[in-house]
Every structure is written in structure tokens, then in C-alpha cells.
Amino acid sequence: MITLNSPATPPATLHPDPISCPGCGLACDDLSWNDGHVDSRGCPIAADYFKPSHAAPMPHLFEGKPIDLNSALDFAASLIKVARMPIFIGGGCDIAGVQSLLALADSIGGVVDSRSRILPINMQVMQENGWIATTFSEVYNRADLVILIGGNPLPNWPRLLSRLVANHDSMFRTRPPQVLQLGTAIPPEQLPQGLDYQAITVEPSEILNTLSALTAHLKGGAWREASPVHPELLQLAERIKSAHYPVVIWDAANLCPTATESILAIDYLGEVIRLLTPSQRIVGLPLSSSDNAGGMASVMTWQTGFPNRLFYTPEGPESHRYRDQGLERVADGDADLLVWVSAITPYPMPEFKGQIIAIVGDDYPESELTRATVTLRVGRIGIDHGGEVGRSDSVVMIPVPAAFPTASTTERPRVDLVFNQILARLERSQGAIL
Amino acid sequence: MIHLHNLRRIDPQHPTSAAQVNGVTDDIWLDQGRIVAAPDSPQNCESIDLGGKTVMAGAIDIHSHIAGGKMNLGKQLMTADRHLQKFGKRGRLRSGNGFATPVASTTAYRYLAMGYTMAFEPAMVGVNSRGCHREMGDIPLLDRGAYIMLGNDDFLLRLLQTKAEQGRINDYVGWMIARTRAMGVKIVNPGGISAFKFNKRNLGLDTPCPHYDSVTPRQIVYSLCRAVYELGLSFPLHLHCNDLGIPGNVATTLATIKAAEGYPLHLTHLQFHSYGAEGKRQFSSAAEQIAEAVNSNPNVTVDVGQIAFGHTVTASGDTMIQYINSAHADPKRFVCMDIECDGGCGVVPFRYRDQNFVNALQWAIGLELFLLIKDPWRIFLTTDHPNGAPFTVYPNLIRLLMEPDYRRQCLSQIHPAAQKATVLGSLDRAYSLEEIAILTRAGPARILGLEDHGSLKIGAVADIVVYEERPNLEDYFALPQMVFRRGLLVARNGEIINDRILPDGVTHWIEPDYDRSIEKEVKAFFDRYMAIDYMNYGLNGERLYGKPIDFIRHSPKRRIA
Ligand code: SF4
Numbered sequence: 001m002i003t004l005n006s007p008a009t010p011p012a013t014l015h016p017d018p019i020s021c022p023g024c025g026l027a028c029d030d031l032s033w034n035d036g037h038v039d040s041r042g043c044p045i046a047a048d049y050f051k052p053s054h055a056a057p058m059p060h061l062f063e064g065k066p067i068d069l070n071s072a073l074d075f076a077a078s079l080i081k082v083a084r085m086p087i088f089i090g091g092g093c094d095i096a097g098v099q100s101l102l103a104l105a106d107s108i109g110g111v112v113d114s115r116s117r118i119l120p121i122n123m124q125v126m127q128e129n130g131w132i133a134t135t136f137s138e139v140y141n142r143a144d145l146v147i148l149i150g151g152n153p154l155p156n157w158p159r160l161l162s163r164l165v166a167n168h169d170s171m172f173r174t175r176p177p178q179v180l181q182l183g184t185a186i187p188p189e190q191l192p193q194g195l196d197y198q199a200i201t202v203e204p205s206e207i208l209n210t211l212s213a214l215t216a217h218l219k220g221g222a223w224r225e226a227s228p229v230h231p232e233l234l235q236l237a238e239r240i241k242s243a244h245y246p247v248v249i250w251d252a253a254n255l256c257p258t259a260t261e262s263i264l265a266i267d268y269l270g271e272v273i274r275l276l277t278p279s280q281r282i283v284g285l286p287l288s289s290s291d292n293a294g295g296m297a298s299v300m301t302w303q304t305g306f307p308n309r310l311f312y313t314p315e316g317p318e319s320h321r322y323r324d325q326g327l328e329r330v331a332d333g334d335a336d337l338l339v340w341v342s343a344i345t346p347y348p349m350p351e352f353k354g355q356i357i358a359i360v361g362d363d364y365p366e367s368e369l370t371r372a373t374v375t376l377r378v379g380r381i382g383i384d385h386g387g388e389v390g391r392s393d394s395v396v397m398i399p400v401p402a403a404f405p406t407a408s409t410t411e412r413p414r415v416d417l418v419f420n421q422i423l424a425r426l427e428r429s430q431g432a433i434l
Numbered sequence: 435m436i437h438l439h440n441l442r443r444i445d446p447q448h449p450t451s452a453a454q455v456n457g458v459t460d461d462i463w464l465d466q467g468r469i470v471a472a473p474d475s476p477q478n479c480e481s482i483d484l485g486g487k488t489v490m491a492g493a494i495d496i497h498s499h500i501a502g503g504k505m506n507l508g509k510q511l512m513t514a515d516r517h518l519q520k521f522g523k524r525g526r527l528r529s530g531n532g533f534a535t536p537v538a539s540t541t542a543y544r545y546l547a548m549g550y551t552m553a554f555e556p557a558m559v560g561v562n563s564r565g566c567h568r569e570m571g572d573i574p575l576l577d578r579g580a581y582i583m584l585g586n587d588d589f590l591l592r593l594l595q596t597k598a599e600q601g602r603i604n605d606y607v608g609w610m611i612a613r614t615r616a617m618g619v620k621i622v623n624p625g626g627i628s629a630f631k632f633n634k635r636n637l638g639l640d641t642p643c644p645h646y647d648s649v650t651p652r653q654i655v656y657s658l659c660r661a662v663y664e665l666g667l668s669f670p671l672h673l674h675c676n677d678l679g680i681p682g683n684v685a686t687t688l689a690t691i692k693a694a695e696g697y698p699l700h701l702t703h704l705q706f707h708s709y710g711a712e713g714k715r716q717f718s719s720a721a722e723q724i725a726e727a728v729n730s731n732p733n734v735t736v737d738v739g740q741i742a743f744g745h746t747v748t749a750s751g752d753t754m755i756q757y758i759n760s761a762h763a764d765p766k767r768f769v770c771m772d773i774e775c776d777g778g779c780g781v782v783p784f785r786y787r788d789q790n791f792v793n794a795l796q797w798a799i800g801l802e803l804f805l806l807i808k809d810p811w812r813i814f815l816t817t818d819h820p821n822g823a824p825f826t827v828y829p830n831l832i833r834l835l836m837e838p839d840y841r842r843q844c845l846s847q848i849h850p851a852a853q854k855a856t857v858l859g860s861l862d863r864a865y866s867l868e869e870i871a872i873l874t875r876a877g878p879a880r881i882l883g884l885e886d887h888g889s890l891k892i893g894a895v896a897d898i899v900v901y902e903e904r905p906n907l908e909d910y911f912a913l914p915q916m917v918f919r920r921g922l923l924v925a926r927n928g929e930i931i932n933d934r935i936l937p938d939g940v941t942h943w944i945e946p947d948y949d950r951s952i953e954k955e956v957k958a959f960f961d962r963y964m965a966i967d968y969m970n971y972g973l974n975g976e977r978l979y980g981k982p983i984d985f986i987r988h989s990p991k992r993r994i995a
Contacts, residue, residue, distance in 0.1 A: 018967050029967045095568060096980030106523050127510050130767035130781075132757075135561075136965035137774040141588075142631065169962050171588060171775070172645065244633070277757070281633045283772060301506045302569040304529070305516040305537050316520035316529045386979035388564065395503045395773055397564040399970050399977040416980060 016401035021046045022094075022344050022382050024157055024290040025392030026136075026164075027400075038403055043158040049382070050403060057411035058362045061375035069410045073418065075374045076357050077425035083337035083355075086110035089326050091292035092342040093359075093378075094387025095397065097415030098292070098299045101341065104423045105312050111335070112300065112310045113326025115347055116293035118252035121259055122286045123297070123307050124321065125266040132273050134247060134283040135393040139164050141171040145243035147236070148181040149269065150207060150255040154190050157251065157287055166192035172245075180236060183207060183255075200232045208261050211268035218275045240282065248273065251287040288392045291344050295390025295397065343378045343415060359415060379412035387414075435476060436464040436921065441484040441900070445491065446868055446876040447889040462489065464896040467920035471892050484900055487915065490871050491888050492551030492897025494878035497672075497702055497737050498819040500541050500578065501555045501569040503562045504749040504779035507769045508820070509535045511781055512747050525932030528574070534746040534820045538572040542939065544826055545576050547928045549899035549914040552878075552887065553825075555580040556620055556672060556702065557751045560587065561774040563614035563972045570941055571983040575919055575930075577887075577897075579617030579942040581672050582610050583751050585654045586627035588775040589959050594649040600660055601949070607661040608948025609956060613972035615943040615985065617882065618669040619662050620702075622751035623676050624651035627778040630754040637754070639676055639689050651676050652693040659697035665946040666990030668883025670698030670735065675707045678755045682711030684720035688727055696733050700881070703739025703818040704728075705800035717792050719799045719856055725806030728813075735881060736807065737814035740800035740831055742823035743788045749781045750821065756780020775963065786823070794852035798845065804835055805861040810872040811880065829911035832874075835865040836907055883991060884942070896921035944988040 019038055020029035023045040031046060032039050040046035059066035062075050080086060088105050090098060091114050105112050125131070139146070146165055153160055166176045178196040185199035202210050216227035217237060229237075240246050248269055255262040269284060276282045288294050297307035304310055304317040309325055311318045327350060329335055336354040343361040348368055358364070358372035361380040369375050381387030382400040391398055406412050439461040463470045473479075499505050509515070509532065518533040519540070530540035545553055558566045558580035570578050584590055584607065593603055607619060625643040626636075632644035643649045655673065662671045675690045677683035687707040691699065701707065710718035728734050745764075750756050753770050759782050760768040768782040786793040800822070807813045815832070819825040834841045838861075845858055853859070865873070879888020886895045902915035917925040924931055960968035969977060 018969065020967075020970065029970050094980060099568075099572065099981055103528075106529055123510070126769065127513055128767065130511060130760075130763075130769045132770045134772045135774045137561075137776075137963070138631070138772045140965045141775055141963055142772075164965060171963050245631070281631065298503075298506055298565060299568075299572075301509050302501070302538050303572060305509045305512075305531050305535070307510055312523075312529065314522045316522045316531055317516075318520075319516070386977070388568070388979055390565075394506075395559070395562050395565070395771070396966060397562075397568065398966065399564070399974070399979060401977060401979075 016403065019050070019403050020382060020398050020400040021049060022292060022389045022400050023049045025288055025294055026157055026159055027389055027391040027398040028159055028163060029398050030163070041159065042162065045158055052404070053362070055362070057406070058377045060377055061369065061372070063373060064370060069413065072374055072376050073421045073425060076376065077422045077429070079337060079355050079357060079373060080104070080108060080339070080422060081426055081429060083108070083110070085335045086337040086339060087326055087330055087335040088112045088339045088341070089330070090114055090341040091296035092344050092347070093415035094292065094381045094389060094400070095295050095299060096387065097341065097419065098296045100416040100419035100423070102299065102303050104419045107423060107426065109312045109314065111326055111329055112312070113308055114289070114293035114296050115291060115327065116289045116308075117259070118287070119289045119293050119297055120308050120325070121252040121262050122266065122288050124263055125270060129267060129270055131270045131284050132277055132282075134285055135395055136164050136391070138283075139247050139285060140167055142173065142245040143177045143247040144173050145239065145246040146177050146179045147240065147246060147248045148179060148183065149211075149248060149250040149265070150183040151204065151251075152184055152186045152190070153249070153251045153254060153287060154186060156253065156290070160249070160287070161195060162192045166195050180239065182210065182236065200236060204255070204257050207256050208265050208268070211265050211272070215268045215271050215275070218272060240276065241280065244281065246282045247285050248282070249285045249287065285393065288394060289390070291347070292389040294392055294394060295388070298390050298394070340372070341415060343380050359418060362412065376418055377412060378415050378418060379406060384412045385414055435473070435479040437476060437479050437481045438462045438464070438484055438489065438898070438900070439481065441487055441489045443489055443890055444867055444871045445890040446872045447880065448891045462890060462898065464898070464918065464921040467896055469890060469892055469894045469896050488867065488901045489890065490549070490899050490901070491875045491879070491890055491894065492899055492917070492919065493549050493874040494882070494884075494888055495545070495550055495553040495816065495819070495825060496814050496878045496882065497556045497816040498553045498825055499555060499557065499749055499821070500553050500573065500819070501580070502558055502566040504557070504751070504781055505535065507779065507781045508747045508749040509537065511767055511769060511783055526935055527930055527932045534824050536824070538569060539574060542573045542576040543930045546917055546919065546925045546930060548826070548828060548912060549917050550576070551897035551917070551919050552577040554578060554617060554882075557581065557583050557622060558614060558616060559583055559751065559773055559777045559779070560610060560614050560972060561776045561966060563616075567615060567941060567973060567983060568981075570939070571981060573939055575924055575936055576939045577942065578939055581618035581620040582614045582616035583620050583622055583777050584610060585621030585624045585658060586777050588628070588963070589956065591625070591628060591643065591646045591649055594653055594657060595646040597648070600657065600664070602952065603657050604661045604664050605948040605952035606956065607658065608665050608946040609952050611665070612945050612948070613974065615941070615973050617942050617944055618667065618672050619658060620672040620674065621654065621658055622674040622777070623678065623754055624654040625649065626651070626676055626754040627751060630757065630778065631772050635754065635758070637676060639686055639693065655690060655693045656695060656697075659694045659699055663697050665948070667944060667946065668991060669881055670700045672700045672702055674702050674750075674752065678706045678752055679709070679759065681709050681717045683707050683709050684723055687724060691727055691731055691734055694733060698733050698735075701734060701736045703816065703821065704736040704803055705739045705741065705796060705822065708799050708803060713855060715791055715851070717795065719795060719802060721799045721802035721806060722857065725803055728807050729809070735812045735814070736803070737816040738800050738803050739816055739818035739822045740804070741786050741793065741796045742817065742827040742830065743786045743793070743797065744823065745783070745785045746820045746823055747781060747783045748821045749779070751777050751779055753778035753780045756782055759784070774966070788848045791849045791851050794848035795855055797848065798852060798856035798858045801834060801841065801858055802856060802861070805858075805863045810869045811877050813873065814878055815873045829908045832870055832911050833907040836870065838862050838864050883988065938984055940984045940986050942986050942988060944990060946990050
């Protein structure tokens with residue numbers, strides 16, 4: 001029998017203060033207890049994540065029938081053992097979960113990827129051309145102009161403006177920065193009160209052309225003559241030049257109609273920043289990932305050199321940008337086992353013909369799980385147990401204490417322990433020396 | 435228990451062994467991870483006859499960028515590196531890849547194969563310390579630690595600006611070391627990273643910092659040198675000076691030595707700070723001047739940051755300088771980041787070319803420093819991995835130091851004008867094996883205060899390397915016959931043992947004593963200005979979740995009031 005208490009987990013205090021939220025890549029760590037519930041500071045995603053639940057733990061399942069944890073782990077291990085081509089899709093768990101997932105995948109081979117659509121877009125631009133970027137506390141203290149590119153980022157990043165931009169107390173600025181949006185205007189009722197906000201409306205289909213024109217204008221000379229820009233864009237360029245620490249923020253999921261156009265658009269943004277940096281400071285802040293896909297990218301990078309789309313082959317880790325996209329491979333049908341880790345936000349499983357092992361939290365809808373051969377109901381970080389997640393600005397790892405720690409050792413186990421146990425079973429069955 | 439016998443011991447920290455003095459062979463007994471005295475009646479003992487081979491303690495790299503956010507960016511930017519030296523999972527070993535930017539497992543396997551059992555990450559950003567420790571925790575086998583980067587963090591600059599007492603600065607530094615579980619303190623470009631955030635492109639040692647107009651880099655250096663000393667850390671302040679790589683920076687480096695006012699000071703990757711601006715190309719060697727200053731200032735220690743020709747990536751906290759260097763990026767891509775009112779980073783792929791005058795002279799300058807600085811206990815062998823070259827070039831570098839003829843032969847192949855601009859050809863010094871042992875294990879262990887490492891004394895951790903005669907010295911140091919880590923054989927002839935579970939590495943840190951009342955001030959600063967909560971910064975013991983990390987906590991040997 002296994003013991004599921006992690007030796008590294010400190011004794012749970014009932015009400016950690018402050019509480020951290022893994023609901024999006026902002027990883028806000030300023031939430032607190034208020035009158036028996038988590039005060040989500042007006043964030044709808046956090047309110048939903050931390051809504052109290054008094055339901056009994058959901059059972060682990062094999063072919064829809066409740067089983068105990070050890071049997072579920074046995075079944076999961078036997079499926080993985082015979083799989084020809086497994087695909088592991090995360091993040092959906094904490095850093096420790098990713099570390100254990102990679103240890104297992106390295107042992108048996110297969111593809112590992114995150115669900116994030118935006119991480120690969122940003123990563124492609126960064127890996128090909130680099131960028132000049134910043135982190136949240138720098139924005140908080142230095143930004144005197146914020147330029148938002150694309151659609152309204154607030155549905156995906158609810159506290160972006162209220163937490164990082166609209167703060168009054170700062171080291172180097174006397175008031176919150178002006179926010180200029182190049183794209184679709186944010187409805188006024190969603191804006192923090194008193195924020196100096198203006199939008200230059202640009203349709204999603206025109207974002208790429210607009211950024212191309214802005215780049216040409218900044219390059220000057222023949223480029224500028226060939227690509228005259230709208231007066232509003234000229235004003236924007238002048239406004240940027242007069243700022244001390246302008247910050248360009250984009251959400252790759254909310255930029256252009258297609259991923260390819262978004263890649264090109266971010267390329268232009270990087271170019272704009274590089275063109276201006278010889279004479280002034282200007283930085284980018286890519287909103288990079290939720291679901292701890294960013295933390296997953298960090299661990300994948302230090303363990304394999306690849307931030308995403310990883311294929312463990314017998315010759316070593318590989319990554320082909322187009323071949324090894326996890327979700328595409330799931331759709332292609334060349335995999336026979338899907339390991340779906342989704343214990344932060346409950347993402348619906350994709351269509352898949354092979355077997356599925358679902359590693360999900362108690363909030364994951366039962367109806368979805370009828371397609372899974374094995375379901376392991378794991379704890380959710382920040383709710384049942386503590387964990388760590390990567391923040392969207394890629395440098396910071398935030399600890400997420402358990403707001404409602406569960407005491408049980410067999411229900412809602414940690415994701416890392418699930419993967420460690422599966423690996424131990426595989427090693428035992430292969431007769432390896434343990 | 436293991437009994438190694440018929441061996442030639444090289445142990446500069448403890449050269450008193452009768453056997454060594456008399457030049458005869460010797461024995462070493464290993465038990466439970468330590469070197470032990472010869473037992474009265476050995477039982478269950480594996481006996482290994484080494485046939486007179488040379489044995490040294492495990493080597494220690496005091497400055498190697500093995501982890502942290504900038505190295506992750508480096509791995510991501512070095513896409514071609516992912517196809518180099520790739521290998522799949524073998525037995526108990528993890529898969530891996532990378533030449534200039536090896537991944538976690540590969541880093542350990544390469545170091546161990548060369549007889550290195552310990553390496554220190556020299557530039558941990560406080561806000562990235564949790565990630566850095568997580569990454570180091572994934573490096574198997576290798577013992578490690580990290581130095582916390584200070585000197586551009588706004589909290590410290592505010593303390594200096596408001597003329598805080600030295601004791602208060604010490605308390606803050608003590609808190610930072612403890613909170614981030616660091617083994618030392620590093621400054622990268624004092625004040626310069628912060629200045630770059632205010633759009634300043636250079637910062638002289640006596641130039642007031644932007645926004646902090648009563649603070650100069652000189653004050654930052656002095657106050658942190660003092661803080662590190664007064665907190666009782668064995669390892670002096672680890673300083674990456676202002677003006678890295680700038681022709682003529684010799685003046686800054688010499689002035690920086692003075693700025694320490696006699697306090698212990700470690701100048702890191704000194705090669706990059708030993709440049710004159712003479713000659714037609716306005717780039718010259720100032721190694722003689724610098725070596726003279728090091729020789730005559732016993733409070734100063736250095737590591738060289740030798741370059742080697744070939745492709746690598748330069749990754750540094752020095753955004754100011756890395757932005758300048760981005761003009762030479764090869765391939766043409768770079769990342770610069772301002773980080774959390776704490777520091778910054780710049781990552782620029784680069785190729786050092788032997789037929790490029792500047793690169794060729796950089797190579798010669800590094801070797802000049804090695805040969806002109808007299809005391810081997812005050813100089814350490816580094817390439818500032820991967821900035822000057824990957825650490826895997828160490829065996830070649832050692833050969834260059836030990837064989838003047840080989841060195842001259844290599845010199846004759848670099849850019850002709852660089853050959854004329856260096857005194858390297860006239861330097862006959864040949865390092866002895868004993869001196870190499872000082873440079874690579876005895877010296878590092880001593881300066882880091884790691885009394886149980888870097889030596890073969892009884893009671894020391896049984897990190898032991900057995901060298902076998904090879905056709906040349908480079909192979910000799912690249913392929914030790916046996917490497918024991920904590921008494922366990924982990925590598926043989928350059929191959930890591932893969933048929934059994936190998937132990938995890940251990941992370942070393944030092945916990946200084948400081949006045950806890952500083953925490954209130956730091957918390958107030960975090961509450962007002964930081965987008966991360968005070969409780970979540972660094973490695974707060976109350977908030978560590980996930981994979982356990984094997985930490986060894988050290989205590990300073992002294993505390994000066
Ligand atoms: S903005 Fe994101 S991280 Fe912050 S509270 Fe809302 S969901 Fe959580």
C-alpha cells in the first residue's frame with residue numbers, strides 16, 4: 001500500500017494568508033480570507049475556483065465504476081505499459097506534478113505538450129528573434145504608458161489592469177499610467193475606476209497590417225514612404241517616444257484571427273521594441289499562459305531544452321514544431337493513449353479514439369469522464385493541497401497554499417504522487433532494481 | 435567499506451601525509467560516504483588496487499551558470515544546441531542534450547564524468563530563487579548551491595539612498611541569503627542593471643545612480659563587501675564589475691579593487707574586465723596591470739572566465755552590457771529582461787572566433803591572467819560557463835596551463851595581430867598537478883568554507899577522483915578512470931554508471947545571523963511595491979510544496995558585530 005503524504009508538504013494551516021490563485025497566468029497571490037470564504041477581489045475566475053464545496057470526495061473510476069486508489073493506479077500503469085504511443089497533455093497541475101509527469105514520460109516515451117494555444121505562439125517568436133521584456137513588479141512601478149494590443153484581455157486575465165496597472169502607490173511614477181489600446185475597446189464598465197484609457201479601434205483582421213505600418217514608420221526612410229500611416233497611429237508613435245517606460249502587452253489568444261497572423265504580429269511588436277530601444281526604454285509583456293502551462297514550459301526546458309511539443313524518443317528528446325503538437329496528434333489518431341491532466345481548470349477532453357487516463361479534480365464534470373478508461377480524482381492546488389505554479393512573466397514561481405486542505409491520504413492525492421506511483425509500478429513490472 | 439590502495443594522493447589542503455611527503459603510495463578508506471581512518475580489522479571491504487594512479491578530491495566549480503531563468507532562456511534561444519550531444523534514457527539515467535546549454539541531467543553527467551562533484555550557480559535572482567532551486571533539484575548527483583544577486587535591487591538602493599547604517603544593510607543581506615537559501619552574495623554590474631531600467635547605457639564607478647542620486651556603484655561595492663564580511667560568510671562578495679567587456683575597463687577594475695577598502699573581494703570572470711584600449715584597434719591586454727594589482731592585494735581573489743573558440747550563449751544578469759552585446763548576437767536573436775525591481779537578464783548567442791582579433795586576444799588575456807597571478811589559492815579555474823565556453827573545455831584549459839609548448843602551438847594559430855598583442859608566448863610557467871588541484875578543488879573548498887570538501891583528509895566527504903595516464907593531459911582530465919561521489923562509484927572512464935539508482939545531489943546554503951526586525955521593513959516594502967507577496971518570495975520554509983530538495987545548511991564561522 002502506498003502512503004500519499006508528501007514528506008515535503010508542511011503541516012497545513014487552516015487559513016493560509018495570503019492565498020494564491022492559479023486561475024490564470026497572473027497567479028495573483030494577494031487573495032485573503034474574509035468571513036469564511038476566499039475574497040477573490042472581484043475576479044470571477046477566482047470566485048469560481050475558490051467557491052466552497054462540502055461535497056464528499058469523488059471516487060476514482062475504472063470504466064465508469066468506482067475503485068480504490070491503488071487499483072486505479074494499477075489499471076493506469078497497465079494501460080501505460082502496453083501503450084505504443086502515449087500522449088500526455090497538461091499542465092493542469094503544479095510544478096511537482098510536471099516533474100513527475102516528465103520522469104514517467106521519459107521512461108516510456110511519447111509526446112508531452114500543454115493545452116496552451118498561446119504559449120507556442122509566443123515561444124516561436126521568442127526562439128526565432130528574441131525579445132525585450134519585463135515582469136509584473138516592473139510594470140507596477142515603472143510603466144508610464146501601457147499599450148494593449150488586440151482584443152479585450154480582461155475575460156482571460158481579469159485583474160490585469162486593476163492589479164498591475166491601476167495601482168496608485170509606486171516607486172517611480174506619481175499616478176497610474178495611461179492605457180492605450182490598439183484593437184477592440186474594452187467596455188467602460190470593465191475598466192478600473194478613473195483609469196486614463198483610450199482605444200484606437202482596429203479590427204482583428206487589420207491588426208497585422210497596422211503593426212506592419214507602425215514598424216515601417218519607425219524604420220523611417222523608404223520604408224516610411226512606402227507605408228504611410230493613419231494620423232492616430234502617428235500620434236501613438238509620438239506618445240510612445242515621449243514615455244519613459246512604455247509597456248506593450250499582448251494576449252496571443254486575442255490578437256489576430258489566426259495563429260500564423262498572431263506570430264507575425266508579435267514579430268512586428270518585437271521589432272517595434274527593438275527599433276526604439278537604442279534611444280529609449282520600451283518593453284514587452286507577453287501574457288503567456290494559464291493552467292500552469294508556463295510552469296510546465298519552464299520544467300520542460302530545464303529537463304529537455306524544449307518548452308513544449310516534446311517527443312521522448314529512444315534517441316533522446318525531440319521537438320518538431322508542426323509534428324509534435326500534442327492536441328493535433330490526438331486529433332490525428334496516431335496515438336493510442338491519452339493521459340489528460342486537468343486538475344486546475346477543468347478543460348473538456350478532445351475527441352480521441354484510443355484509451356484515456358483522466359487525472360482530474362473533483363470539479364471535473366462526470367459526464368465527460370464516461371470516455372475515460374481510468375479516472376484518477378486528484379487534489380486541486382490551492383484547494384486540497386499546496387503547490388507551485390509559474391507566473392505568466394516566466395521568471396517567478398508562486399507557491400499556492402491549500403485553502404481547504406484535505407486530510408485524506410487516499411482521496412484527492414497529489415498529481416506528482418500519482419505519476420511517481422505509476423512509474424514505480426512500471427519499474428517493478430519490468431524487474432528493475434528499485 | 436571501500437579500500438583504495440596503491441595510489442598517489444594529491445591533496446594540497448592536507449599535504450602532511452607521510453606517504454605523500456616521502457613520495458610513496460598510499461591508502462584511502464571510504465565508508466558511509468566519508469573518508470575514514472584505516473579500520474583495525476576491515477570487514478565487508480571492497481579492495482581496489484590503483485596501481486600507483488593519482489587520486490584527488492572531487493573538483494568544485496565556483497562559478498558556472500547551471501540553473502535559473504536566464505539559462506532557461508538560453509536553452510530556448512539555442513535551438514540548434516538541442517540536437518547536439520543528444521542521448522536517450524539509459525537504464526537509470528535520464529535523457530538529455532545540449533553542448534553550450536546542457537539540460538539538468540546532462541549538466542550533472544558531464545561534470546561527474548570529468549571528476550567535478552560540485553558546482554555553484556553564481557547569479558540567482560531573488561524572485562527567481564524558487565525556480566532556480568527547483569531546477570537545481572532536478573540536477574542529479576551533483577552537489578550545488580547558488581549566490582544571490584544583489585546590488586541592483588531597489589530595496590538595497592533605497593537603504594543606501596537613505597543612508598541606512600551598515601548594520602541595517604547587513605540585516606537585509608542576511609535576510610536575503612536566508613530567504614533565498616544562497617551560499618554567497620554576488621553583484622552584477624553594481625547599480626548598472628537598475629540604471630538601464632532608467633535608460634542609462636553606462637555607469638561609472640563614481641557616477642550617481644539614476645533616481646538614487648546619493649548612491650554610486652563604489653558605495654554599493656563597499657557596503658556589500660562589508661556586509662558579507664560582517665555576516666561572517668567565508669566566501670567574499672562575488673563581484674562582476676561595471677563595464678564588462680568594454681575596452682579600457684582596466685581602470686574600472688583597478689578602481690573597484692580600491693573600492694573594497696581592504697575587505698575580502700572576489701572578482702569574477704576577470705578576463706572580461708582586463709582590457710586596455712591601446713593600439714590601432716583600441717583593444718589591448720591589461721592582464722599584466724590587473725595581475726600586479728591582484729598579486730599585491732591579498733584581500734582579492736579571482737576567477738578567470740577563460741574563453742574558448744566556438745559557439746556558445748552568453749547569459750548574464752547584466753542587461754546594460756548584454757544589450758550592447760546584442761549587436762554581435764550569432765545567430766541574430768537575443769532576450770533582455772528587466773526583472774521584478776530585483777535585477778535583470780540578457781541572453782545573447784555568440785561565437786568566439788580564433789581569427790577575430792578581439793576574441794583571439796580575449797583568449798590570450800585569460801591565459802595571461804592564469805600565468806601572471808602568482809598565488810594559486812587566490813585564482814580559480816572557470817569559463818563562466820557558458821559565457822566564455824561550456825565547462826566541458828576545462829580539460830583543454832588545464833592542458834594549456836600545464837604544457838607551455840602546447841600553449842605556444844595554440845597561440846601560433848590565432849589571429850596574427852593578437853599574437854603580437856600578447857605576452858603569452860614569453861610566459862614559461864607550467865602549472866603543476868598540485869597547483870591544478872588547488873585551482874579546482876582545494877582552493878574552491880577553502881574559499882567557500884566547505885571544510886568537508888576539496889580534500890582527502892579523514893572525515894572529508896568521499897568525493898574522490900582517480901586519474902589514469904592517457905595519451906595527453908586533456909584526455910587525462912576529461913576521462914578520469916573512476917569518480918566516487920559520497921563514497922559511491924558514479925562514473926568510470928567518462929561514462930556514468932547507469933545500472934542502479936544514483937543519489938540526488940545536495941544543495942548547500944548558508945544561514946547567517948541577522949536582526950529579524952528587518953523583516954518588518956522588507957514586508958512593508960513588498961506590501962507597497964511588489965507584485966509578489968512577502969510570504970511567497972524566495973523559499974519561505976512555510977511555503978515549500980512538492981518535490982523535496984536535499985538541503986545542507988551551513989553556519990557562518992564568525993559574526994562581527
Ligand atoms: S486574475 Fe487570474 S490569477 Fe488573478 S485572481 Fe483572477 S484568475 Fe486568479
